[in-house]
Amino acid sequence: MVRIRLKRIGKKHRPIYHIIVADSRSPRDGRFIEKLGIYNPNSNPSIITLNIDNSISWMIKGAKPTNTVNSIFKKNGVLLKKHLLNGVKKGALTKEECYKKFNEWNVKNKN
Template sequence: MAVHLRLARTGRHKRPMYRLVAADSRKARDGRFLEILGIFDPLKEQGLPDVKQDRVLTWLHHGAQPSVTVRTLLRRSGLWKQFEAEKAAKKKA
Protein backbone atom coordinates (compact mmCIF):
# COMPACT_ATOMS: atom_id res chain seq x y z
CA MET A 1 0.00 0.00 0.00
CA ALA A 2 1.42 3.38 -1.03
CA VAL A 3 0.83 6.04 1.61
CA HIS A 4 0.61 9.69 0.65
CA LEU A 5 0.48 12.76 2.85
CA ARG A 6 -2.13 15.06 1.37
CA LEU A 7 -4.86 17.56 2.11
CA ALA A 8 -8.51 16.60 2.57
CA ARG A 9 -10.98 19.47 2.25
CA THR A 10 -13.39 20.32 5.05
CA GLY A 11 -15.22 23.51 5.94
CA ARG A 12 -18.20 25.13 4.34
CA HIS A 13 -18.90 26.93 1.06
CA LYS A 14 -16.22 29.57 0.37
CA ARG A 15 -14.63 28.93 3.81
CA PRO A 16 -12.18 26.10 3.12
CA MET A 17 -10.22 24.28 5.80
CA TYR A 18 -8.01 21.33 5.13
CA ARG A 19 -6.87 18.34 7.13
CA LEU A 20 -3.37 17.07 6.58
CA VAL A 21 -3.87 13.31 6.41
CA ALA A 22 -1.94 10.14 5.74
CA ALA A 23 -4.01 8.16 3.24
CA ASP A 24 -3.77 5.26 0.84
CA SER A 25 -2.95 6.72 -2.57
CA ARG A 26 -5.87 4.87 -4.18
CA LYS A 27 -8.54 6.47 -1.99
CA ALA A 28 -10.54 9.56 -2.93
CA ARG A 29 -9.42 13.03 -1.85
CA ASP A 30 -11.98 13.31 0.94
CA GLY A 31 -12.27 9.56 1.39
CA ARG A 32 -10.93 7.19 3.97
CA PHE A 33 -7.61 8.04 5.59
CA LEU A 34 -5.21 6.38 8.00
CA GLU A 35 -4.48 9.27 10.36
CA ILE A 36 -5.11 13.00 10.75
CA LEU A 37 -1.75 14.74 11.05
CA GLY A 38 -2.78 18.38 11.23
CA ILE A 39 -5.07 21.17 10.14
CA PHE A 40 -4.44 23.93 7.60
CA ASP A 41 -6.59 27.07 7.41
CA PRO A 42 -5.58 29.05 4.30
CA LEU A 43 -7.64 32.06 5.35
CA LYS A 44 -5.53 32.76 8.44
CA GLU A 45 -2.96 35.50 8.04
CA GLN A 46 -0.15 33.24 9.19
CA GLY A 47 -0.73 30.59 6.51
CA LEU A 48 1.06 27.78 8.40
CA PRO A 49 -0.50 24.44 9.28
CA ASP A 50 -0.95 23.11 12.82
CA VAL A 51 0.92 19.82 12.52
CA LYS A 52 1.72 16.86 14.76
CA GLN A 53 5.42 17.06 13.95
CA ASP A 54 6.46 13.73 15.44
CA ARG A 55 3.76 11.82 13.53
CA VAL A 56 4.56 13.56 10.22
CA LEU A 57 8.25 12.71 10.61
CA THR A 58 7.35 9.12 11.46
CA TRP A 59 5.27 8.76 8.29
CA LEU A 60 7.99 10.38 6.17
CA HIS A 61 10.66 8.05 7.60
CA HIS A 62 8.43 5.08 6.79
CA GLY A 63 8.26 6.13 3.13
CA ALA A 64 5.08 8.20 2.84
CA GLN A 65 5.16 10.55 -0.12
CA PRO A 66 3.88 14.11 0.43
CA SER A 67 1.88 15.84 -2.27
CA VAL A 68 3.38 18.98 -3.82
CA THR A 69 1.15 21.22 -1.70
CA VAL A 70 1.94 19.36 1.51
CA ARG A 71 5.66 19.50 0.76
CA THR A 72 5.37 23.28 0.31
CA LEU A 73 3.57 23.59 3.66
CA LEU A 74 6.19 21.44 5.37
CA ARG A 75 8.94 23.64 3.91
CA ARG A 76 7.20 26.77 5.20
CA SER A 77 6.92 25.31 8.69
CA GLY A 78 10.55 24.10 8.67
CA LEU A 79 9.62 20.46 9.09
CA TRP A 80 10.91 19.39 5.66
CA LYS A 81 14.40 20.72 6.46
CA GLN A 82 14.37 18.78 9.73
CA PHE A 83 13.33 15.60 7.89
CA GLU A 84 16.10 15.96 5.31
CA ALA A 85 18.70 16.64 8.02
CA GLU A 86 17.64 13.50 9.92
CA LYS A 87 17.69 11.48 6.71
CA ALA A 88 21.20 12.71 5.82
CA ALA A 89 22.47 11.97 9.34
CA LYS A 90 20.99 8.46 9.19
CA LYS A 91 22.56 7.85 5.77
CA LYS A 92 25.93 9.11 6.98
CA ALA A 93 25.96 6.84 10.05
Template sequence: MGSKKRPFYRVVVADSRSPRDGRFIAQVGTYNPLTEPATVKLEEEEIMNWLNNGAQPSDTVKNILSKAGIMKQYHEARFSK
Protein backbone atom coordinates in the same frame (compact mmCIF):
# COMPACT_ATOMS: atom_id res chain seq x y z
CA MET B 1 -14.05 20.47 5.98
CA GLY B 2 -14.99 24.09 5.90
CA SER B 3 -18.09 25.39 4.25
CA LYS B 4 -19.09 27.47 1.27
CA LYS B 5 -16.62 30.36 0.79
CA ARG B 6 -14.85 29.36 4.06
CA PRO B 7 -12.06 26.87 3.20
CA PHE B 8 -10.41 24.79 5.93
CA TYR B 9 -8.13 21.84 5.15
CA ARG B 10 -6.91 18.75 6.98
CA VAL B 11 -3.45 17.33 6.39
CA VAL B 12 -3.94 13.56 6.33
CA VAL B 13 -2.06 10.33 5.67
CA ALA B 14 -3.91 8.23 3.10
CA ASP B 15 -3.28 5.15 1.00
CA SER B 16 -2.51 6.15 -2.60
CA ARG B 17 -5.21 3.75 -3.81
CA SER B 18 -7.94 5.51 -1.79
CA PRO B 19 -10.03 8.27 -3.40
CA ARG B 20 -8.98 11.85 -2.66
CA ASP B 21 -11.90 12.58 -0.34
CA GLY B 22 -12.14 8.99 0.86
CA ARG B 23 -10.80 7.05 3.78
CA PHE B 24 -7.57 8.19 5.41
CA ILE B 25 -5.21 6.57 7.92
CA ALA B 26 -4.36 9.51 10.18
CA GLN B 27 -4.91 13.25 10.45
CA VAL B 28 -1.56 14.96 11.09
CA GLY B 29 -2.47 18.63 10.85
CA THR B 30 -4.78 21.41 9.69
CA TYR B 31 -4.47 24.46 7.46
CA ASN B 32 -6.71 27.53 7.68
CA PRO B 33 -5.98 30.01 4.86
CA LEU B 34 -8.54 32.58 6.07
CA THR B 35 -6.65 33.80 9.13
CA GLU B 36 -4.00 36.48 8.73
CA PRO B 37 -1.38 35.00 8.54
CA ALA B 38 -2.64 31.56 7.52
CA THR B 39 -2.80 29.14 10.47
CA VAL B 40 -0.97 25.83 10.07
CA LYS B 41 -1.02 23.28 12.89
CA LEU B 42 1.14 20.20 12.30
CA GLU B 43 2.06 17.22 14.48
CA GLU B 44 5.77 17.23 13.64
CA GLU B 45 6.71 14.02 15.45
CA GLU B 46 3.95 12.02 13.74
CA ILE B 47 4.77 13.52 10.33
CA MET B 48 8.47 12.64 10.74
CA ASN B 49 7.45 9.09 11.68
CA TRP B 50 5.35 8.73 8.51
CA LEU B 51 8.07 10.24 6.28
CA ASN B 52 10.68 7.88 7.75
CA ASN B 53 8.33 4.96 7.03
CA GLY B 54 8.14 5.90 3.34
CA ALA B 55 5.13 8.23 3.06
CA GLN B 56 5.32 10.55 0.06
CA PRO B 57 3.76 14.01 0.55
CA SER B 58 1.82 15.64 -2.27
CA ASP B 59 3.32 18.77 -3.84
CA THR B 60 1.02 21.05 -1.81
CA VAL B 61 1.76 19.31 1.48
CA LYS B 62 5.47 19.31 0.66
CA ASN B 63 5.31 23.12 0.32
CA ILE B 64 3.50 23.43 3.67
CA LEU B 65 6.04 21.14 5.36
CA SER B 66 8.94 23.09 3.82
CA LYS B 67 7.63 26.39 5.18
CA ALA B 68 7.29 24.77 8.62
CA GLY B 69 10.88 23.46 8.43
CA ILE B 70 9.87 19.79 8.62
CA MET B 71 11.24 18.82 5.20
CA LYS B 72 14.64 20.28 6.14
CA GLN B 73 14.66 18.21 9.35
CA TYR B 74 13.70 15.12 7.36
CA HIS B 75 16.49 15.59 4.78
CA GLU B 76 19.09 16.28 7.48
CA ALA B 77 18.05 13.14 9.38
CA ARG B 78 17.94 11.01 6.24
CA PHE B 79 21.18 12.09 4.59
CA SER B 80 23.37 12.68 7.67
CA LYS B 81 24.31 9.00 7.84
Protein backbone atom coordinates in the same frame (compact mmCIF):
# COMPACT_ATOMS: atom_id res chain seq x y z
CA MET C 1 1.15 3.91 -2.36
CA VAL C 2 0.70 6.03 0.74
CA ARG C 3 0.36 9.81 0.27
CA ILE C 4 0.34 12.75 2.65
CA ARG C 5 -2.33 15.10 1.33
CA LEU C 6 -5.10 17.55 2.18
CA LYS C 7 -8.66 16.63 3.11
CA ARG C 8 -11.15 19.46 2.60
CA ILE C 9 -13.56 20.35 5.39
CA GLY C 10 -15.40 23.56 6.22
CA LYS C 11 -18.21 25.55 4.63
CA LYS C 12 -18.75 26.67 1.06
CA HIS C 13 -16.14 29.26 0.06
CA ARG C 14 -14.46 28.89 3.49
CA PRO C 15 -12.29 25.77 3.22
CA ILE C 16 -10.22 24.32 6.02
CA TYR C 17 -7.99 21.35 5.34
CA HIS C 18 -6.80 18.43 7.44
CA ILE C 19 -3.33 17.19 6.57
CA ILE C 20 -3.74 13.42 6.45
CA VAL C 21 -1.96 10.20 5.54
CA ALA C 22 -4.06 8.13 3.14
CA ASP C 23 -3.84 5.42 0.53
CA SER C 24 -3.55 7.07 -2.89
CA ARG C 25 -6.55 5.08 -4.14
CA SER C 26 -8.98 6.46 -1.53
CA PRO C 27 -11.07 9.55 -2.41
CA ARG C 28 -10.01 13.05 -1.36
CA ASP C 29 -12.43 13.31 1.56
CA GLY C 30 -12.65 9.57 2.19
CA ARG C 31 -10.92 7.11 4.44
CA PHE C 32 -7.51 8.01 5.87
CA ILE C 33 -4.88 6.41 8.08
CA GLU C 34 -3.82 9.27 10.37
CA LYS C 35 -4.42 13.00 10.78
CA LEU C 36 -1.17 15.00 11.01
CA GLY C 37 -2.45 18.56 11.28
CA ILE C 38 -4.73 21.37 10.14
CA TYR C 39 -4.23 24.04 7.47
CA ASN C 40 -6.50 27.11 7.46
CA PRO C 41 -5.83 29.37 4.43
CA ASN C 42 -8.68 31.78 5.28
CA SER C 43 -6.77 33.86 7.83
CA ASN C 44 -3.86 36.17 7.06
CA PRO C 45 -1.26 34.71 7.64
CA SER C 46 -2.62 31.20 7.20
CA ILE C 47 -2.79 29.04 10.32
CA ILE C 48 -0.95 25.72 10.26
CA THR C 49 -0.87 23.27 13.16
CA LEU C 50 1.26 20.24 12.48
CA ASN C 51 2.65 17.20 14.29
CA ILE C 52 6.22 17.36 12.97
CA ASP C 53 7.46 14.08 14.49
CA ASN C 54 4.61 12.00 13.05
CA SER C 55 5.04 13.69 9.66
CA ILE C 56 8.73 12.79 9.60
CA SER C 57 8.06 9.21 10.67
CA TRP C 58 5.55 8.76 7.82
CA MET C 59 8.00 10.24 5.30
CA ILE C 60 10.72 7.88 6.53
CA LYS C 61 8.30 4.97 6.06
CA GLY C 62 7.86 6.01 2.43
CA ALA C 63 4.78 8.26 2.32
CA LYS C 64 5.04 10.89 -0.42
CA PRO C 65 3.62 14.38 0.22
CA THR C 66 1.67 16.18 -2.50
CA ASN C 67 3.07 19.45 -3.87
CA THR C 68 0.92 21.61 -1.59
CA VAL C 69 1.74 19.57 1.50
CA ASN C 70 5.41 19.59 0.53
CA SER C 71 5.39 23.42 0.52
CA ILE C 72 3.63 23.44 3.92
CA PHE C 73 6.28 21.04 5.25
CA LYS C 74 9.06 23.22 3.86
CA LYS C 75 7.60 26.33 5.49
CA ASN C 76 7.34 24.60 8.89
CA GLY C 77 10.75 22.90 8.85
CA VAL C 78 9.62 19.30 8.49
CA LEU C 79 11.91 18.69 5.52
CA LEU C 80 14.84 20.35 7.32
CA LYS C 81 14.39 18.21 10.42
CA LYS C 82 14.11 15.06 8.29
CA HIS C 83 17.33 16.05 6.51
CA LEU C 84 19.11 16.64 9.84
CA LEU C 85 17.88 13.31 11.25
CA ASN C 86 19.24 11.55 8.16
CA GLY C 87 22.59 13.19 8.96
CA VAL C 88 22.39 11.76 12.48
CA LYS C 89 21.61 8.32 11.06
CA LYS C 90 24.66 8.52 8.77
CA GLY C 91 26.92 9.75 11.58
CA ALA C 92 27.55 13.27 10.28
CA LEU C 93 25.81 14.92 13.27
CA THR C 94 24.94 14.09 16.85
CA LYS C 95 21.35 14.30 18.04
CA GLU C 96 22.18 17.35 20.16
CA GLU C 97 23.63 19.19 17.14
CA CYS C 98 20.59 18.21 15.09
CA TYR C 99 18.11 19.61 17.63
CA LYS C 100 20.26 22.71 18.18
CA LYS C 101 20.32 23.49 14.42
CA PHE C 102 16.59 22.89 14.10
CA ASN C 103 15.79 25.12 17.10
CA GLU C 104 18.02 27.90 15.72
CA TRP C 105 16.22 27.69 12.37
CA ASN C 106 12.84 27.62 14.14
CA VAL C 107 13.60 30.74 16.20
CA LYS C 108 14.95 32.58 13.14
CA ASN C 109 11.93 31.79 10.96
CA LYS C 110 9.15 32.35 13.53
CA ASN C 111 9.97 36.08 13.82
